[in-house]
Amino acid sequence: MANPLRSEVRQLYKNLLFLGREYPKGADYFRERLKRAFMKNKDVTDPKEIKKLVDRGEFVIKELEALYYLRKYRAMKKRYYEEELSAVLNIG
Amino acid sequence: MSRVLVGVKRVIDYAVKIRVKPDHSGVVTDGVKHSMNPFCEIAVEEAVKLKEKKFIKEVVAVSCGPTQVTETIRTALAMGCDRGIHVEVSGKDYEAMGPLQISKIFAALAKKEEASLVILGKQAIDDDCNQTGQMTAALLDWPQGTFASEVTIDGEKVKVVREIDGGLETIKISMPAVLTADLRLNTPRYATLPNIMKAKKKKIATMKPADLGVDMVSRVEVLRVDEPPTRLAGVKVETVDDLVAKLKANGTI
Numbered sequence: 001m002a003n004p005l006r007s008e009v010r011q012l013y014k015n016l017l018f019l020g021r022e023y024p025k026g027a028d029y030f031r032e033r034l035k036r037a038f039m040k041n042k043d044v045t046d047p048k049e050i051k052k053l054v055d056r057g058e059f060v061i062k063e064l065e066a067l068y069y070l071r072k073y074r075a076m077k078k079r080y081y082e083e084e085l086s087a088v089l090n091i092g
Numbered sequence: 093m094s095r096v097l098v099g100v101k102r103v104i105d106y107a108v109k110i111r112v113k114p115d116h117s118g119v120v121t122d123g124v125k126h127s128m129n130p131f132c133e134i135a136v137e138e139a140v141k142l143k144e145k146k147f148i149k150e151v152v153a154v155s156c157g158p159t160q161v162t163e164t165i166r167t168a169l170a171m172g173c174d175r176g177i178h179v180e181v182s183g184k185d186y187e188a189m190g191p192l193q194i195s196k197i198f199a200a201l202a203k204k205e206e207a208s209l210v211i212l213g214k215q216a217i218d219d220d221c222n223q224t225g226q227m228t229a230a231l232l233d234w235p236q237g238t239f240a241s242e243v244t245i246d247g248e249k250v251k252v253v254r255e256i257d258g259g260l261e262t263i264k265i266s267m268p269a270v271l272t273a274d275l276r277l278n279t280p281r282y283a284t285l286p287n288i289m290k291a292k293k294k295k296i297a298t299m300k301p302a303d304l305g306v307d308m309v310s311r312v313e314v315l316r317v318d319e320p321p322t323r324l325a326g327v328k329v330e331t332v333d334d335l336v337a338k339l340k341a342n343g344t345i
Contacts, residue, residue, distance in 0.1 A: 018285040065282040076130050076275055
């Protein structure tokens with residue numbers, strides 16, 4: 001692997017691992033799958049391919065951030081804001 | 093028009109299932125995951141946004157409590173605050189700490205730091221007091237924009253759209269002022285690992301309430317903490333007549 005890409009990939013792994021601590025199914029579940037996903041591609045050498053995979057990783061980071069935000073927003077909305085019955089029943 | 097103080101509180105994480113201590117003196121906190129109060133996250137985000145729009149120069153994150161609250165201040169720094177202040181409170185003082193003590197601390201800090209705005213979350217998800225912002229404004233004799241779902245700075249004034257029971261209320265208040273953040277004010281950014289690493293360079297000052305001339309004596313004593321009553325299982329009936337009979341027996345009709 002080209003050197004600058006190696007550190008990019010390592011940083012991506014660390015960033016994803018950090019995000020995985022909050023994963024709803026548990027940090028261990030996340031770490032297992034993260035490791036498997038990275039290991040599956042460990043023999044890729046083409047820099048273009050690697051860049052594509054890193055971009056996919058960045059995309060997953062954005063997806064996770066959105067997931068965490070939505071979970072929290074919905075939990076707060078449910079706890080603190082009364083749902084209008086008519087809105088829930090889809091009438092009126 | 094320079095500085096904003098943001099209060100951040102370390103609370104038990106919103107997704108954790110709360111357990112009451114066997115002696116009913118409080119809630120189990122040892123070994124339980126803690127994080128920044130969700131409404132405080134929204135407050136931090138708003139302050140950082142104001143700085144990014146160049147309405148203010150500096151955002152100072154403040155938290156009160158034992159050493160662990162520095163983690164929460166670090167998260168605020170990772171989200172974009174410039175520096176932090178850790179007001180050290182521990183032991184019995186920390187357990188008895190409530191909105192009154194916090195608002196006294198914030199009022200003292202707001203004066204000391206010459207803040208134009210104090211932004212807080214509307215309430216903490218552990219005690220649900222919804223008092224600190226209001227008390228801070230009262231102690232400072234500053235106007236307050238609470239339950240803010242939109243904040244716009246217009247010269248020396250702030251336009252605040254507030255979420256109230258009847259809908260939305262728009263007010264214009266002079267600065268300096270206290271604002272409390274409501275759920276729809278903004279979408280807080282996530283404190284990613286690279287941001288947390290960068291934030292390590294930012295400074296966190298430490299001080300004690302006594303340094304600010306604040307006494308931590310509480311006027312409130314918690315007598316007992318109980319879990320909410322468990323919902324009784326519902327009863328299924330086969331026919332409408334059964335339902336009517338059960339309702340009659342229950343005394344409902």
